[in-house]
Amino acid sequence: MRIAVLGTGSVGRRIATKLVELGHEVMMGSRSADGEALREWVDETGADAAGGTFAEAAAAAELVFNCTAGTASLDALTAAGADNLAGKVLVDVANPLDFSGGMPPTLSICNDDSLGERIQAAFPEAKVVKSLNTVNNQVMTEPERLPGPHNVFVCGEDEEAKGKVTDLLVEFGWPRESIVDLGGISAARGAEMYLPLWLALMGALGTADFNIQVRVP
Amino acid sequence: MRIAVLGTGSVGRRIATKLVELGHEVMMGSRSADGEALREWVDETGADAAGGTFAEAAAAAELVFNCTAGTASLDALTAAGADNLAGKVLVDVANPLDFSGGMPPTLSICNDDSLGERIQAAFPEAKVVKSLNTVNNQVMTEPERLPGPHNVFVCGEDEEAKGKVTDLLVEFGWPRESIVDLGGISAARGAEMYLPLWLALMGALGTADFNIQVRVP
Numbered sequence: 360m361r362i363a364v365l366g367t368g369s370v371g372r373r374i375a376t377k378l379v380e381l382g383h384e385v386m387m388g389s390r391s392a393d394g395e396a397l398r399e400w401v402d403e404t405g406a407d408a409a410g411g412t413f414a415e416a417a418a419a420a421e422l423v424f425n426c427t428a429g430t431a432s433l434d435a436l437t438a439a440g441a442d443n444l445a446g447k448v449l450v451d452v453a454n455p456l457d458f459s460g461g462m463p464p465t466l467s468i469c470n471d472d473s474l475g476e477r478i479q480a481a482f483p484e485a486k487v488v489k490s491l492n493t494v495n496n497q498v499m500t501e502p503e504r505l506p507g508p509h510n511v512f513v514c515g516e517d518e519e520a521k522g523k524v525t526d527l528l529v530e531f532g533w534p535r536e537s538i539v540d541l542g543g544i545s546a547a548r549g550a551e552m553y554l555p556l557w558l559a560l561m562g563a564l565g566t567a568d569f570n571i572q573v574r575v576p
Numbered sequence: 577m578r579i580a581v582l583g584t585g586s587v588g589r590r591i592a593t594k595l596v597e598l599g600h601e602v603m604m605g606s607r608s609a610d611g612e613a614l615r616e617w618v619d620e621t622g623a624d625a626a627g628g629t630f631a632e633a634a635a636a637a638e639l640v641f642n643c644t645a646g647t648a649s650l651d652a653l654t655a656a657g658a659d660n661l662a663g664k665v666l667v668d669v670a671n672p673l674d675f676s677g678g679m680p681p682t683l684s685i686c687n688d689d690s691l692g693e694r695i696q697a698a699f700p701e702a703k704v705v706k707s708l709n710t711v712n713n714q715v716m717t718e719p720e721r722l723p724g725p726h727n728v729f730v731c732g733e734d735e736e737a738k739g740k741v742t743d744l745l746v747e748f749g750w751p752r753e754s755i756v757d758l759g760g761i762s763a764a765r766g767a768e769m770y771l772p773l774w775l776a777l778m779g780a781l782g783t784a785d786f787n788i789q790v791r792v793p
Contacts, residue, residue, distance in 0.1 A: 460688070463762070463765075465687045465688050466687055469686065469687055469769075470682045470683055470686055470687065471677070471682050504793055505791045505792065505793055506791065506793065507791060509791045512776075514776070539777070539780055540780060541776040541777070541779070541780050542776065542779055542780060545680075546776040546779075548680075548772045548776075549772035549773035549774075549775065549776035549777075550773060550776075552686075552769040552770070552771075552772045552773065553769070553770055553772075553773045554769075555765045555766035555769045555770075556766035556767060556769065556770045557766075558766065559729075559731070559758040559759065559763040559765075559766035559767075560756070560758070560766070560790060562758070562759055562763075563756055563757060563758050563759060564790070564792060566792065568792065568793055569790055569791060569792045569793075570790075570791050571788040571789065571790055571791065572726075572788065572789045572791055573777060573781070573786055573787075573788055574722045574723065574724060574726045574786060574787050574788065574789055575722065575781060575783065575785065575786045576721055576722055576723065576783075576785055576786075
């Protein structure tokens with residue numbers, strides 16, 4: 360599949376590299392087409408890796424990952440262009456973490472709204488699916504690094520889009536039965552507001568390399 | 577131990593009954609000493625169960641559980657009286673869920689503050705420990721109803737108080753290794769902001785009878 364990965368940070372690089380390994384045709388998008396992180400990733404990754412602006416990457420893709428910093432995501436997607444996102448699955452991996460007040464970060468959007476919902480509202484023709492934001496980038500693409508079953512979530516308004524994202528998660532190594540559909544895009548509130556617990560757990564465990572399994576009787 | 581359980585809802589009744597079963601001397605506290613739910617619980621539960629006002633219950637206790645509705649907790653604890661809480665362990669089980677805007681509820685306090693922190697700030701001489709708010713009342717006192725290990729959290733400023741609450745959780749049936757210390761009382765933000773994910777999971781699973789296990793490599 361032709362996939363755009365917007366964002367050149369650790370999450371974007373990890374997901375883009377995994378997609379290339381899986382045989383997808385990937386263009387990483389950045390604010391500027393000659394940014395250092397972008398060029399570095401393209402040079403390292405080889406033939407199936409391309410780089411461009413947010414708009415170039417989105418225009419070329421069938422499916423788009425938003426891996427930009429949550430507080431910059433709406434600007435980045437605006438730069439990508441509503442027309443380039445229209446009709447496409449937009450996987451929102453970002454968390455609206457605001458570090459401006461120091462540690463621990465707060466959320467720049469929460470409680471009666473979420474970044475996932477804001478993105479869906481701003482780009483109504485995109486098919487936004489919130490996913491993967493509840494785990495560290497290593498766990499995202501290498502779920503088998505943790506022992507036993509553990510869960511990842513999807514939510515969004517479009518069932519077919521959630522199905523496509525679920526299939527990609529299965530390609531990443533997530534067992535199908537570990538992928539929990541939380542419902543519509545408003546469930547992004549839950550997925551994003553989990554972050555403060557994730558951060559407290561990271562502090563308690565001394566590692567970001569963890570995830571949760573949901574236990575039922 | 578002489579324990580006060582403030583709140584006559586399902587959480588308060590479940591915890592108070594478990595404490596009686598474990599041999600503790602329990603007084604349930606309510607806004608009014610002749611409230612119906614309070615009288616009913618006392619009549620049902622027998623010799624080791626007493627009922628009184630919030631202040632009577634707190635005054636008689638060595639340790640106090642706050643099981644009131646989160647949006648009413650500060651008022652209830654004010655009625656209990658700062659003097660009656662001073663020097664005592666105050667286990668805060670409440671979630672600041674605000675149902676006034678319909679479903680799903682929002683949190684009346686979150687992001688840069690939490691109910692646990694507000695209670696600690698309002699009653700600086702109490703030793704507030706946030707715990708058990710991340711699970712349904714059945715799971716609180718009967719963790720063995722779910723298969724395999726799963727976790728419960730404690731946080732607070734006083735190490736000895738967290739130790740006492742941990743011992744009580746072990747009495748409830750939680751394996752000691754399943755109890756995760758998240759740190760100081762500000763980690764109550766994480767424990768409380770998990771609620772929107774808990775609610776989304778309840779919708780997805782069709783049951784409130786679940787919990788999470790944290791997986792590390």
